[in-house]
Each structure stands twice: as C-alpha cells, then as structure tokens.
Amino acid sequence: MKRSVVRICGECVNENGSNIIIYRNECKDVVLFENKYYHTECFKKLCELKLSKRKIKKWINALNNISEYEQNAKESINEYFDKDDVYRFIISTYDIAIVPSYIWIKLDKIYKGGLNGMSVGIPPAHLYDMWKRQITNLNKIYDNNKRKGKEMDKVQRLNYDLSILVNKYDSYLTWLNQQKILAEQSRKEQQEKKEKIDYKKISDMKIQSSEKNEDDIEQLLDELF
Numbered sequence: 001m002k003r004s005v006v007r008i009c010g011e012c013v014n015e016n017g018s019n020i021i022i023y024r025n026e027c028k029d030v031v032l033f034e035n036k037y038y039h040t041e042c043f044k045k046l047c048e049l050k051l052s053k054r055k056i057k058k059w060i061n062a063l064n065n066i067s068e069y070e071q072n073a074k075e076s077i078n079e080y081f082d083k084d085d086v087y088r089f090i091i092s093t094y095d096i097a098i099v100p101s102y103i104w105i106k107l108d109k110i111y112k113g114g115l116n117g118m119s120v121g122i123p124p125a126h127l128y129d130m131w132k133r134q135i136t137n138l139n140k141i142y143d144n145n146k147r148k149g150k151e152m153d154k155v156q157r158l159n160y161d162l163s164i165l166v167n168k169y170d171s172y173l174t175w176l177n178q179q180k181i182l183a184e185q186s187r188k189e190q191q192e193k194k195e196k197i198d199y200k201k202i203s204d205m206k207i208q209s210s211e212k213n214e215d216d217i218e219q220l221l222d223e224l225f
Contacts, residue, residue, distance in 0.1 A: 005080055010036035011046045024081050031066060032073035040070060082124035085112075089131060094158050101111065103158060110166060122169050130165055130172045 007020045020030055020037055021059070029040040038046065047063040050056060062069070086107065090099060106115070113121030123131075138161045145152065152160060 003081065003084070007037040009039050009042050011038050011042035022077050025078075027074045027077045029070075030073040030077075031069040032076050033062060035072060038091075040066060043069070061136045079124060082128060085128045086124050086131070089128060090158065093135065094154050096158065098152050099158075100155055103162075104161060106159070110162070115166060118166065122166065126169070126172065127165065130168065131161075134165060134168065156175065179194060 002023050004021050004023045007022065009018045009020055010033075012018045020039060022030060031040050031043040033043065042064065042219065044063065047059045050059040051063070087099070087201045090096060090103075109115045110122050111124060112116070113119065141164070142152070143163075144159055
C-alpha cells in the first residue's frame with residue numbers, strides 16, 4: 001500500500017476538499033508558503049484576491065514565484081517521508097515500542113548539524129541509507145561489546161549506534177562521491193560503445209535489403225504482366 005500524508009489547504013480549509021492527500025514522490029499542484037500548504041489553484045486565487053484589494057509587493061512576488069513554492073512543498077514532503085523511514089527503521093530494528101524524547105531531540109540535531117563536533121547536518125535520507133548499509137557492522141560491534149561485558153538496553157544501544165553513524169558520515173560522503181564517479185564512467189562507456197557501432201555494416205544491410213525488395217517487386221511485375 002502506498003504511503004501518504006494529509007495536509008490541510010490554508011485557503012479552502014472550511015470547504016469540502018480542503019484535505020490535500022500527497023503520496024510519496026507524487027507531490028503535484030501543492031504549494032508551501034509561510035509554513036502553510038495550499039492547492040496551487042487555491043493559492044493563485046488567494047494571491048489574486050489580495051491583489052484585487054491592494055497591490056502588496058508580498059503577494060505580487062508570491063504570484064510570480066509559485067513554482068518556487070511548489071518546490072518547497074516537494075522538499076518538505078520528501079523530508080517528512082525520509083524522517084518516517086528513519087522512524088520505521090528504528091522501530092523494526094531495535095524493537096522499541098516508544099522512542100524516548102531525547103532520541104528525537106538528538107535526531108533533530110543530527111539533521112540540522114547541531115550536535116557537538118558536527119560541521120554539517122545529515123539529511124534524513126542519508127542517515128537512513130547509511131544506517132541500512134551499516135546495520136550488519138553495528139550488530140557486530142554490539143555483539144563484541146556484550147562479550148566484553150558492556151551491556152546496553154535497546155535505547156542505549158540505539159543512542160550508541162547513532163553516535164557511530166555520525167562519526168562515519170564523512171566516509172559515507174566519500175563513498176557517495178565515488179559512486180557518482182563510477183556511474184558517470186559507466187554512462188560514458190555505454191555512450192562510447194554506441195558511438196563505435198559499425199554504421200557501414202548497417203548501411204550495407206540496408207542496401208542488401210533494398211536490392212532484395214527491388215528483386216521481389218520486379219518478380220511480382222513479371223507475374224502480373
């Protein structure tokens with residue numbers, strides 16, 4: 001089942017259809033303006049209504065930059081789903097029924113780069129991807145700590161693993177960059193292969209095919225006449 005999120009249109013909030021149901025990667029015709037969501041058409045009408053009363057620069061700019069506010073909505077919704085991925089992963093991996101508030105505070109600081117020693121934030125999508133890739137190693141670290149007598153409950157382990165992931169972010173960014181380079185190299189190689197196709201052979205095949213068609217036509221004419 002496709003995951004969705006519901007937002008209330010700030011303009012038609014008291015009318016039927018005020019709910020905006022948004023599915024992942026399908027955020028269309030939705031605007032985020034001053035922390036409120038709107039149907040794009042509703043937002044246009046709002047701007048035009050404001051401007052009909054008084055030409056305020058704020059609403060002139062708003063009407064002229066709707067695509068920017070649509071992009072803001074997409075980014076905000078994507079971030080919501082990315083954070084939800086992290087939450088679901090925590091619940092399923094660490095078997096925690098209730099995540100303590102200090103973990104949410106720590107996660108928020110991680111996203112914003114507010115933990116001590118952090119120079120940049122870690123986007124939720126990066127954290128989720130890194131966590132999935134590192135969970136086997138994190139399990140090994142946990143098992144090794146247990147053998148050494150360093151016991152941790154589920155929440156303590158979650159907090160411990162988060163600290164490890166933060167420290168590995170630079171390595172993750174290096175790895176991501178390497179993947180981009182490899183992907184670009186692969187794309188170029190595929191393009192070069194296409195360019196090395198022997199077009200002379202293709203041309204010869206076309207000529208042979210054309211000659212065969214002409215022979216067939218001539219034979220058919222002979223039969224008819």
